Amino acid sequence: MNKIPECLIHPISIKLIRAGHxxxxxxxxxxxxxxQSEFIIATDERKRPMALLLHDPHHKNVKARVWSTKYPFDREAQHFTASIQARLDLAIEKRTQEPALKERDNYYLAFGEADHLPGLFIIKLxxxxxxxxxxxxWTRYKSIIQTTIQxxxxxxxxxxFWFQLRGETRELQKLPTNAVEAQRRDEFHLxxxxxxYLVRLGSSYDHGLYTDMSSIRFQLKKFITPGMAVLNLFSYTGAFSLWAxxxxxxxxxxxxxSPKYxxxxxxxxxxxxxxxSTQHEALTMSVEEALDKLKTxxxxxxxxxxxxxxxSSDGDKRVSALKAYKDLILKMDKVLNIKGHLVLFLNTHQISNQKFEKMIQDSLSELQLNYKLGMRLSLGQDCPTLKAFPEGSYLKGIVLEKL
Ligand SMILES: C[S@@+](CC[C@H](N)C(=O)[O-])C[C@H]1O[C@@H](n2cnc3c(N)ncnc32)[C@H](O)[C@@H]1O
Structure with missing residues (x-):
């Protein structure tokens, strides 16, 4: 193996790595x-090596991810393949021993950073x-990952086996491709x-079922009682609707x-x-429009x-979900029964749970609406998170009860 370059990193990165980010x-x-270097050894202000990094010069924002903070780093790099296998074994063993995961065919075998496999997510479908x-x-390590799972x-x-490159920019957003037959499309039920549910691989970016939401569906079960009327906004392929x-x-x-969804x-x-299914109504229109219609x-x-x-794309303007929430809350309130529950999600790491909750509480006060916080929702079970890594806790939700 070539000598791994040692590079000084930004003072803020030094602090963050020390804190576990x-x-x-x-x-x-x-x-x-x-x-051209796949690994980098990060050094601190005194030129002391502090972490082995997985380098990703193509990524717009995340240029490298910490693989190890255990010295000596050249040895860590030499043992890289064995470490991938060990980390994958551990991540998968945790899932196979979790009784809650026996209730579904879909679950994460590895959830990136929180499983010490930064940037690598593996779903069993x-x-x-x-x-x-x-x-x-990770694209260089496809076969080692695949054989470890096999x-x-x-x-x-x-x-x-299906592989997909995902990311925030267009060049990092690829369709899943089959390991054997690149053009293959696959439809099956799980x-x-x-x-x-119908799952489609090879034909669209998202395959039809959000597995990171599964543990949340499970947690929300206690709020659904027989005879209820339920409204599922931004329903996608209807996982919450069928479940309710x-x-x-x-x-x-x-x-x-989306008519397709x-x-x-x-x-x-x-x-x-x-x-x-006669008890189900589907409205193919914007949520804003649907709420007006339902109120009328x-x-x-x-x-x-x-x-x-x-x-959310609303005509020609793009509004952030959080900004749009104030208007939506007012409209949702008009169609919600007293003692009914509102479940609000936010799908971004850029806003913390506390900030999300505060902004919702502020909107409720401004609108003079009386709600009580019922429950906080976050990623769980097969989707672990790390305290020092808020970016990994991208999904957050709250349940509010109308008083
Ligand atoms: C994050 S997904 C929802 C996932 C879903 N809750 C689930 O667990 O399967 C967002 C969905 O919102 C839809 N969408 C985006 N903007 C919308 C709008 N203004 N009105 C209605 N639907 C919209 C998209 O088509 C997409 O299906």
Whole structure:
């Protein structure tokens, strides 16, 4: 192995790494890391080596991720392959021993930084594996990752493996491709909490079911009681709608702007004959428009789920989910019964849980609406988070009760 370059990092990065933060973002120091080196040894202000980094010069923001803070770093790099295997084994063993995960076919086998596999996310989707790289560093290690998983799950053949590069910029957003047949498209059904969902790999960026939301669906179960009317805003393929119907909700309305996702939702409903789909209404329109329509029709709900994308395209302007929330809360309040619950999600790491909660509380005060905080929601079970790494806690939610 070539000698690994030692590079001074930004004083703030030095502090963050010492506090357990695993990212080196773009700055005057990281932008000068030698581009061809896959590893970098970060040094502190006194030129002492402090961390072995996985280098990703192609990423717009995250130029490197901490692999190890255990000296000597050249040895850590020499043992890199064995360490990947050990870390994967540990991450997967945790999941296979977790009883809650037996209730679904879909769960994360590895959740990036929190499993000490920075930028590497692996989802088990029934008998397929989707390996998501948030750093192109990992593309060189496809086969070692795949064979490690196959040692644990020997029944998985090569064509069960899918790889996807994901990221914030366009060049880092790729469709999942099959390990054997690059052009392959795959459609199959999987089970989550007793419900069947259609999953599509190879044809769209997102495959139809958000596994990071699964543990939240599980946590929210106690709020759904038989006979309720439920409104699922930004429904996507309807996971929350089906789940509420299966728990006994008598009327469920799903709203999504995208005809493609509403069609997918209908296919999901058809896969579950135990659900009475005549009790479901799908509205293919913007949430804002749907809320006005439902108010005019004097419809009322007991439980409203609102899970907007971090920025929502509303005609020609893009509004951040948090800014849009004030208007949405007012509109949702008009169709929510007293003692009903509102579930509000925010899907961005840029705003902390505390800030999200404060902004919602401020909006409620300004609108003179009387709500009580019922529960805080965050990633859990197969999606662990790290205290020193707020970027990993990108999903947050609160449940509010209308007084
Ligand atoms: C984050 S996903 C919701 C995921 C869903 N809650 C789940 O767990 O499966 C956001 C969805 O909002 C939809 N969307 C975006 N802007 C919208 C708008 N203004 N009105 C209605 N739907 C919108 C998108 O088509 C997408 O399906």
């Amino acid at each position: 695993p990212w080196i973002t773009a700055d005057n120091f990281s932008n000068r890391f030698p581009r 029934k008998d397929r594996i989707l390996i998501q790289f948030f750093s192109s560093f 040692e644990i799950f020997p029944e998985l053949k090569d064509d069960a 089970q989550e909490f007793g419900l069947q 119907m299966n728990l006994g909700a008598k009327q469920v309305t799903s709203v999504d702007l 509403i069609e997918w939702l209908q296919q999901n409903l058809a896969l579950n004959p135990q659900i009475d 029709e004097e419809k009322k709900f007991d439980f409203i789920i609102c899970d907007p994308p971090s920025s």
